[in-house]
Amino acid sequence: MELVTPEIGLVFWTTVSFLILFFLLAKFAWKPIMKAIDERERSIEDALLKADAAKEEMSRLTNENEALLKQARAERDQILAEARKLKEQIVAEARTTAQTEGARMLELARIEINNQKALALTDVKNQVAALSLEIAEKVLRKEFEDGSKQDALVADLLKEVKLK
Amino acid sequence: MNFSHILNSKKIALSVVLSVFLTFCTCKTFAIQHEEHAAEAAAETEHEEKFEPSEVILEHIADSHFFHVGGHISFPLPVILYTDKGFEVFSSEKFEHGHKAHQGKYYTYALVKDKIKVVDAEGKINEEAKVYDFSITKNVASMWLSIVLLLVIFFSVASAYKKREGKAPKGLQSFIEPLIVFVRDDIARPNIGRRYNSFMPLLLTIFFFIWINNLIGLVPFFPGGSNLTGNIAVTFVLAVITLIVTNINGNKYYWKHIFLPDVPFWLYPIMWPVELVGVISKPFALMIRLFANITAGHIIVLSLISLIFVFKSAYVSLVSVPFVVFMDVLELLVAALQAFIFTLLTALFIGTAVEEHHH
Incomplete structure (x- = not known):
């Protein structure tokens, strides 16, 4: 029975000692320790969150870069296409100009x-x-060197006129 | 020349601690022999060559006005008495191990079965004189040792946190931190809930106080070996602290559950005593559980040692010493386990008191 009867002296000293221990530890040990642990955990969590955010930012930037690249590529293609068209147009124009000029x-x-x-x-x-005139003149001159022939011709011609 | 660096060296400090420890180890073998022989001799004179293990064991687990070191060496402890006439303070040396009565200021005192009683001139116990014993007994001294240890450990850990702010824990700090985090994450948070933070200091203090005192109780030689957490007065105080903390933090749901439970109103006269017994019985179970577990462990170890003296043969030690080692290892587990259970149940009781109901 003695074993299970609390003694007043030990009850008193335990109460006093435990309360002193509690207040000392609470003020000078638990408070700074818990604060430090909490703070460190928070900073670790923060770091993890920040790492996540950085990763997201990274992927966002990559996506942006890709989009930019794609856009640039598209622009280049467009410019090239335009240049080609322009060239064809110029060539065609030149050709038509040349043709008309040639025709003219x-x-x-x-x-x-x-x-x-x-x-x-x-x-x-x-x-x-x-x-012809020269030849005819020469022929005639030759022909009409002899007077008889001139008379014959005149007679012929007069004959024809009579007939009419 | 300055030799302070040698004394400050960690290795020197460590070897001093070790050498003191080893000194006690060598003393211990003699001490136990002497102690048991002394006990045996005392038993012999009273009971004619008969060894009474129950007496020896109960003497060992009970509180004492002397701090036994070994053999016939023991430290006297201060005796503080509050009598109906006033305070009385003297050293327990005056009793000469209970063989002699001491004439104090107001009464004559004698040690009867290690309890201080008022006696008259013929040595008969005077039951009428009121004496309250507030002595610094072996248990109180042992408790103060544990408190000094706790303060040294946790102040150094706290300063380590200040010095190494934001860095990973190191040394003792890295041993203590998982325990603190364990108390927080596995005891306080799941049982108390949102408001766990304000109860952390109490739970941590209870946990480490019980644990370190359980461990000191397992050390078989001076300055350990006291049965502090196996003393009903200590567990009583701890349980009362739990009771008080639980009830002053009880919210309206807690009190409603006790005084206005969901039963027909004519059952209230039956429910009130039942609920009030429940309020008391929870910490009461805490008190008994810790006391019984630690005392039982001490009794088993002492019984196994006593076997050697009961059979009066050194060969029995071949059996009992391995068993004692086994029990001591088991008690190491029990020491941590009981500290854990006490803290866990305290957290659970606080948790039921501060729980928010959403009806």
């Missing part, structure tokens, strides 16, 4: 040729006429 020059040449031909033909005609 051909036309001019043809007109010139025709003119020259006409001139040459007239010239030839004139010369042929002069030659």
Whole structure:
């Protein structure tokens, strides 16, 4: 029975000692220790959160870069396409200009040729006429060197006139 | 020349501690022999060559006015008495191990079965004189030792936290931190809930106080060996602290549950005593559990040692010493386990008192 009867002395000293221990530890040990542990845990959590955010930021930046790259590529393609179109247009324009110019020059040449031909033909005609006249004159002179023949011809011609 | 660096060296400090420890180890073998022989001799004179293990064991687990070191060496402790005539303070040396009565200022005192009684001139016990014993007994001295240890350990850990702010724990700090985090995450937080933070200091103090005193109780030689947490007075105080903390923090739901439970009102006269017994019985169970577990451990170890003296043969030690080692290892587990259980149940009781109900 003695074993399970609390003794007043030990109860008193335990109460006093435990309360002193409690207040000393609470003020000078538990408070700073718990604070330090909590703070460290918070800082670790913060660091993890920040790492996550950085990762997200990274992926966002990568995506952005990719988008930018894609856009740049598209722009380049567009510019190239435009340049090609422009080139074709220029070439086509040049071609039509050349064709019209050629046609015009051909036309001019043809007109010139025709003119020259006409001139040459007239010239030839004139010369042929002069030659013919010369020949005819010479033939006639030869023919009519003899007076009889001139009289015969005149008689013939007069005959024809009579008939009419 | 300055030799302070030698004394400050950690290795020197460690070897001093070790040498003191080893000195006690060598003393211990003699001490136990002497002690048991002395006990045996005392038993022999009273009971004619008969060894009374129960007496020896109860003497060992009970409180004492002397701090036994070994053999016939023991430290006298101060005796503080509050009598109906006033305070009385003297050294327990005056009793000469209970063989002699001491003439104090107001009465004559004698040690009867290690309890201080007022005696008259013929040595008969005077039951009428009121004497309250507030002596610094072996248990009180042992408790103060544990408190000094706790303060040294935790103040150094706290200063380590200040010095190494934000860094990983190191040394003693890294041993203590998991325990503190364990108390917080596995005892306080799941049982108390949102308001756990304000109860952390109490739970931590209870946990480490019980644990270190359990461990000191397991050390078989001076200055350990006291049965502090196996003393009903100590567990009583701890349980009362739990009772008080639980009830002053009880919210309206807690009190409603006790005084206005969800039963027909004519059952209230039955429910009130039942609920009030429940309020008392929870810490009461705490008190008995810790006391019984630690005392039982001490009794088993002492019984196994006593076997050697009961059979009066050194060969029995071949059996009993391994058993004692086994029990001591088991008690190491029990020491931590009981500290854990006491703290856990305290947290649980506080948790039921501060729990918010959402009806």
